[in-house]
Amino acid sequence: MAGRRPRVLIGNWREEAQLEEQERLRDFMLKRERGELLVQKINSLQENLLQKTELSVSKDGFVHFGDAVLLLNPAPAAPVERDPGACGSLALALPLDDSYLYSAAPLRPPGGVSAVQGVDPVRRNTFHILSVAGGAVEEPIRFGQKFGLGTRGGFSDQMLYLASDHKSFLRFAKKSHLQQVFLTEEMSYLTCWQAAFWDPQLRLEHEGLPVPANSKIIITHCHTNRSLAVPRNFWTRSYFGKEYEVVCHTYLDSHKAEEDKNYWEIVTGNPGNRDGSMLDRPDPQPGGIRKELCEEA
Structure with missing residues (x-):
């Protein structure tokens, strides 16, 4: 037929x-x-990137040059709109994009950073406090003093430095379109940061004092005078979970004080556990307001 x-x-x-x-x-x-x-x-x-690391233990309760730490954006006081899963603490980390898995190119250092829900110390979220003005190792950093943030992230011995720059038509955060935060291989004025006390009314009194570890602070970019932040409303999903966008933007409330998005804690090691952090120690206020709000969300 x-x-x-x-x-x-x-x-x-x-x-x-x-x-x-x-x-x-x-x-x-x-x-x-x-x-x-x-x-x-x-x-x-x-x-x-996911190999466990050992954080520096603070003997005097302060942060020092040369310390290996976690940079933690603590849980917000109120649930995050449209994303209850972002109610917990987020750690600054190297992003794990799916392009690593499906690209033919070899594994290379990423150009950006993200915030992730995993707060166990591993290579991807461990940063080192670096001196940019000749500060000695093990000397405590002080409020208002410049310092650098570097990470190797598991890429041999190459140190990558946290940096930022003014937003432009070609350079901005992909999701929020705010001032981007990125990693660079060279230290410069773009890699300088400083810590400020979280309460603006007591900020002048704390100027020049040592920065306490495991306490709430503000981290500001020296060149642009904008604070490190996690908006928590902008994220991408990767093979290993959600990757939240990290930007440089100062979020102010009606009282001209920074919001939860700008709060950070420099977390040090747990002296009772080599592979742990101070987050593993008992909470002095178990079942607090933040935990209840997260459970309700």
């Missing part, structure tokens, strides 16, 4: 199927040799 396709395969179809199977096998072997298989990339991430 004209136009009717035959039900029987005709020609060298068997040889073609075998050639296609051999081609897929060669492609698989080649990707395995290059380390481009999905399981290999996941193992590489776990061995590099």
Whole structure:
């Protein structure tokens, strides 16, 4: 019958199927040799970015130059609109975008930062307090003093520095379009930060005093005079969970005081647990207001 396709395969179809199977096998072997298989990339991430680290223990309760710490945006006092999952504390970290898993390129240091819900100390969220003005190692940093924030993140011995710059038509945060925060390989005036006391009414009294560890503070970018923040309304989903956008923007309430988005804690190590942090120690006020609000959300 004209136009009717035959039900029987005709020609060298068997040889073609075998050639296609051999081609897929060669492609698989080649990707395995290059380390481009999905399981290999996941193992590489776990061995590099997700490997546990040991934080510095503060003997006097202050933050010092050279300390290895977590930068934690504490849980807000009120639930986050449209995203109850963002009610908990978020740690500053190197982003884990899906492009790492599905790209043929080798694993390389990312250009940006994000905030993640995992607060266990690993390579991706461990930062070092660095001196930019000749401060000695183990000397406490003080309110109003410039310092740098660096991380290796599991990429050999290469140090990456937290930086920011004024927003422009070509340079801004992808989601919020605010002033972006990024990582760079060179220290400059763009990598200088300073800490301020969280209460603006007591800020002058604390100027020049040592910065306490595990306490609420404001971290401000020296060049642009905007504070490090996590809006919590802008995020992307990756293979490892949500990655919240980190920006430089000062959020002020009706009393001209910074909001929860600008609060940070420099978390040090737990002296009773080498792989833990001070977050693992008992809460002096269990079941507080923040926990109840998170549960209600």
